[in-house]
Amino acid sequence: MTIKERISYFSKLGDFLKNFNTENDVALNLSEIDKKYFDELEYKINSAVHYNGWFTRNNILFALKQWSEALTEENLETWLKTYTIKEDITPKTVAIIMAGNIPLVGFHDFLSVLISGHNVLIKPSDNDKQLLPVLCNYLAELNSEFESKISFTQERLENFDAVIATGSNNTARYFEYYFKNKPNIIRKNRNSVAIIRGDETESELKALAEDIFRYYGLGCRNVSKLFLPKNYDFDHFYKGIYHWNDIINQNKYANNYDYNKAVYLMSEFNILDNGFLMLKEDEGYGSPISVLFYEFYENKDQLQQQLEEKAGQLQCVVRKEISAKNEVKFGETQHPKLWDYADGVDTMEFLINLN
Structure with missing residues (x-):
């Protein structure tokens, strides 16, 4: 896949997420692919609500809405134009240890790894493991190459080249020791x-x-x-x-x-x-x-x-x-741009420099 194609696919994912909003639960004029995954994501939203008491439907739909607004071709191109992303890279496998405090909190790392051309190995939090697999399946429906680029594990991480891990200050000390021999981004409490x-x-x-x-x-x-x-x-x-x-x-x-x-x-x-x-x-x-x-x-x-x-x-x-x-400004904390990196660490720059 070219960078342009990856931008297009994530933009289509953003369009799909527009079908989920807090004002109107009825999605109209769905494409064939959207019809296929609309019910699946609806089911997983309900599962997430029952599984995690903090994940109310309203908050999940709010998170989906923020990503639907972020994942446009214009936003993706604006974000990436300041970087030199080569088309002919040898993909690395980047492990992501995700937090689970809010819905899809690890999605930006997931997006960054794939949009940069690398492969992603996801270790989801037990508190937030319902939603992301549906979005991965949707991407694979758009292009089957995503199937080989995305994998999940609940076991000990193996066969990876770099890691992005998010946790508490206590777990960060463990991450820093355990992943000291791998290129890494370790996030702590903020x-x-x-x-x-x-x-x-x-x-x-x-x-x-x-x-x-x-x-x-x-x-x-x-x-x-x-x-x-x-x-x-x-x-x-x-x-x-x-x-x-x-x-x-x-x-x-x-x-x-x-x-x-x-x-x-x-x-x-x-x-x-x-x-x-x-x-x-x-x-x-x-x-x-x-x-x-x-x-x-x-x-x-x-x-x-x-x-x-x-x-x-x-x-x-x-x-x-x-x-x-x-x-x-007031009211803007939960509306970050794609270029607003967690902890101020430029994830994309880190990923580009893996090669």
Whole structure:
């Protein structure tokens, strides 16, 4: 397959994913291939919902929608035009150890390996193993060459040339030791933060709520901490996010809320609480589910210096006026572009240099 053909096939996959959306569950005017895989993916969506309590139908459809919007020929070509990808490479086998915190969280690595011309060996997370195989089958239907380029395993990884592994800080130490003799990208825990000026509109805070609550806060792009000006009006913040109050009706989220509230009350920590989200003043960056840490700042330059020092822990910095590469506006954390790499590591450059 040529690069142009691979772009075309992934673009067609993006078109297929457009059939799945939160507004209308009925897909119309499907092609023959789409008809074949529509019911299969619907079945696997329902399976994923039953298998993993965090994977609600709404969140899965949200993830599919983001990929349908990303996988266009224009986006793929814009992403790849800055690289020199040779047509006549000798494909390497790249193993991907995927996380399972949000639906299809490992898809960008999967896409990067295949679009660069290499073969992929996938070790999926038990928490997210329903959806990706259907997308692989769809690609193989478009071109049978994908069958020999994609493989899955639940066993110990063998016969691979490089690895991309995502896990916690603890598992990362194991990965770094185990894969020290292979070219690798090892990803650790990261968190996202938001900088509040105090003059945000209600619509901006509503957008920020999406950054906080989408996927129940389980993703590295979810905001887990606020930086606030002194004497900030918390009522203004809580009014802006109140439209997410139904989240407390999700059992797993509610269980975390009840547990964390009990721990904080017994420990006599000072918390703010609106019935579905607790705010706790804390210097940490990774807050528990149902909790948002906050920290006051007085000097913007000092805050900027602090964030630069903590850059290795941060995925996104959300603010009203963006000025740096990893900064995004309110409501944009869950809409990354193809060229927005996890941990700031250029996956495509890594893959191109394998040859």
